[in-house]
Ligand SMILES: CC(C)(COP(=O)(O)OP(=O)(O)OC[C@H]1O[C@@H](n2cnc3c(N)ncnc32)[C@H](O)[C@@H]1OP(=O)(O)O)[C@@H](O)C(=O)NCCC(=O)NCCSC(=O)C[C@H](O)C(=O)O
């Protein structure tokens with residue numbers, strides 16, 4: 001997996017012209033241009049046209065660009081794929097993926113068009129069947145990332161929203177495990193109370209501690225917290241440097257283990273330390289490119 005940052009992944013309804021315009025200046029690592037649940041049924045066709053035109057004519061800079069289409073089992077899914085192909089989307093995000101066959105069907109459609117030769121597929125992990133098939137979905141063709149759909153999951157499970165997200169833990173960890181085994185990105189679900197900064201921070205911290213790369217967001221006011229929580233902080237960067245220095249010194253002495261702050265540091269910790277530094281570097285580069 002490369003170290004491209006996905007700390008903040010902002011949903012933008014494909015029907016909202018002002019939000020589509022505003023996103024060009026927002027500090028989001030990635031944008032999900034949404035044609036699915038953020039768009040009302042009567043606006044689906046209009047949003048599709050608006051989004052296709054916007055993507056073809058707008059420079060969103062270095063932000064990763066994903067388009068969430070409607071499901072292929074709906075009356076809009078195929079038309080979404082068709083209309084957006086011309087805009088050469090970097091990634092198509094499929095909602096409510098249940099099985100690898102759902103991904104294979106879309107990969108076959110993308111294979112048939114020159115404009116989508118390099119388009120990757122991401123999966124919304126938000127159904128019980130999807131979670132149970134996470135390993136196979138993560139290995140499906142063109143698959144590059146998982147996005148947790150915790151609202152749909154709660155609906156399907158009939159569970160309650162709790163601050164500790166206990167009812168979600170099985171799904172979160174199963175999907176994360178599958179993503180890591182396949183070497184793809186994994187992004188946590190949204191925090192609905194978009195004015196509750198303390199609650200968002202806690203949930204970001206939980207997602208980060210579990211191992212997610214970042215969090216999906218619904219409002220620009222959530223960007224700063226997600227960007228801060230999912231970035232290695234100064235203490236983590238400094239510790240990574242000390243681990244590497246101490247391990248280099250130990251190796252020079254012919255030893256395979258160093259000790260830093262009373263804890264052992266072995267080769268595997270150096271892999272983590274290098275990942276921390278390369279993530280910090282990638283974030284710095286992205287921020288520079290955004291200006
Ligand atoms: C939640 C909102 C409906 C709030 O909208 P609004 O009341 O208009 O917000 P503000 O007035 O505070 O907006 C301030 C300015 O920010 C712009 N804005 C708002 N939201 C966005 C956005 N998402 N991206 C970009 N810009 C945004 C407004 O245009 C204002 O701009 P300005 O005019 O310059 O002041 C609204 O935020 C919203 O619609 N959010 C997205 C909701 C969404 O995408 N939902 C679907 C995804 S969640 C989901 O489906 C997850 C998953 O599938 C699951 O199952 O869990």
Ligand SMILES: [Mg+2]
Nearest residue numbers: 037126149152
């Ligand atoms: Mg959903």
